[in-house]
Amino acid sequence: MAKTRVTDLDWSELGFAYHDLPFRYRAVYRNGQWEPGELTTDSDFHISEASAALHYGQQVFEGLKAYRRPDGGVNLFRPDQNAARMVRSADRLRMPGYPEDLFVKAVQEVVAANQEFVPPYGTGATLYIRPLLIGSGAVVGVHPADEYIFNIYVTPVGAYYKGGLTPTAYVTSEYDRAAHGGTGQAKVGGNYAASMLPGERAHADGYSDVVYLDPRLHENIEELGSANFFGITKDGRFLTPKSPSILPSITKYSLLELAEEAGLKAEETTISIYDLDQFEEAGAMGTAAVISPVGSITHNGNKHVFYSETAVGPQTQALYNRLVGIQFGTETGPDGWVVDV
Ligand code: PLP
Numbered sequence: 104m105a106k107t108r109v110t111d112l113d114w115s116e117l118g119f120a121y122h123d124l125p126f127r128y129r130a131v132y133r134n135g136q137w138e139p140g141e142l143t144t145d146s147d148f149h150i151s152e153a154s155a156a157l158h159y160g161q162q163v164f165e166g167l168k169a170y171r172r173p174d175g176g177v178n179l180f181r182p183d184q185n186a187a188r189m190v191r192s193a194d195r196l197r198m199p200g201y202p203e204d205l206f207v208k209a210v211q212e213v214v215a216a217n218q219e220f221v222p223p224y225g226t227g228a229t230l231y232i233r234p235l236l237i238g239s240g241a242v243v244g245v246h247p248a249d250e251y252i253f254n255i256y257v258t259p260v261g262a263y264y265k266g267g268l269t270p271t272a273y274v275t276s277e278y279d280r281a282a283h284g285g286t287g288q289a290k291v292g293g294n295y296a297a298s299m300l301p302g303e304r305a306h307a308d309g310y311s312d313v314v315y316l317d318p319r320l321h322e323n324i325e326e327l328g329s330a331n332f333f334g335i336t337k338d339g340r341f342l343t344p345k346s347p348s349i350l351p352s353i354t355k356y357s358l359l360e361l362a363e364e365a366g367l368k369a370e371e372t373t374i375s376i377y378d379l380d381q382f383e384e385a386g387a388m389g390t391a392a393v394i395s396p397v398g399s400i401t402h403n404g405n406k407h408v409f410y411s412e413t414a415v416g417p418q419t420q421a422l423y424n425r426l427v428g429i430q431f432g433t434e435t436g437p438d439g440w441v442v443d444v
């Protein structure tokens with residue numbers, strides 16, 4: 104694949120797609136330890152046909168973004184949280200986590216090396232950062248690899264859900280993305296593989312994503328295919344699902360704090376798919392999704408419309424402005440949330 108040149112890009116037309124940029128960060132785990140990592144221009148892996156990642160899905164990843172500030176500098180948003188979550192995900196799949204301090208330094212290094220690809224402030228676009236850890240060593244029986252690759256590529260992106268702050272429609276699925284007691288809390292590729300068929304069906308039916316229900320009862324909202332869910336009740340509560348089989352979203356934990364700051368009562372709790380009337384507004388939240396209003400959810404053929412199918416609600420808009428303001432450095436957030444590259 105040809106390398107992308109910065110002159111190839113139209114910042115306002117970026118989708119959520121891969122561009123082969125000049126540099127990525129790579130480190131190898133071998134003989135029981137992480138060897139020093141470095142930047143490389145090689146965007147391909149050469150791994151064993153028997154690697155644990157390919158056969159048994161021994162693989163975890165992360166997703167975060169770099170934001171161009173109005174002063175031309177570049178911010179990361181809570182990269183320490185991605186570092187910590189990746190270690191937890193790795194533990195779940197019996198992989199050696201990449202040390203958290205090295206993770207943050209590696210993210211800074213790879214963003215700085217590709218810094219001309221961090222989109223200009225005001226375009227709404229960002230540089231998406233994708234850390235990956237794979238079991239590269241050969242195995243035949245089901246057990247952990249003895250060699251691993253940690254890699255971080257970056258790619259400039261626009262909105263994940265088409266329309267950005269325009270509400271979109273969602274639909275529940277009869278499928279689950281993760282089991283109770285399974286790997287839902289870990290950011291592992293297998294959860295996303297499981298979501299592709301339901302996701303494609305939902306898209307074909309005109310929905311922007313799937314709402315997964317809890318795998319035991321199929322009654323309570325879990326999360327969306329690629330973001331967490333929130334609803335704001337008529338009596339001023341910001342609610343988001345509590346479940347052992349969903350991703351502990353960094354955007355969610357940030358918004359739980361920002362909602363309190365905005366005077367809402369923020370809570371992780373059980374949210375029944377049959378209790379959507381309590382909500383005035385609803386949205387999707389995540390690194391890729393940022394905050395995307397949920398216009399409606401269709402369940403068993405019944406469509407529930409939240410605030411509006413065409414306009415973002417005022418509380419969702421205010422939370423969006425606050426979050427994005429902190430990320431792009433036009434507003435000051437809680438201590439330590441923003442890290443300079
Ligand atoms: N849930 C799923 C399934 C996701 O893929 C993501 C995206 O990372 C999220 C939630 C949101 O997590 P975060 O806010 O850490 O990006």
Ligand code: COI
Binds near residue numbers: 166390
């Ligand atoms: C993210 O928000 O970083 C995600 O991982 C969502 C999706 C693109 C997998």
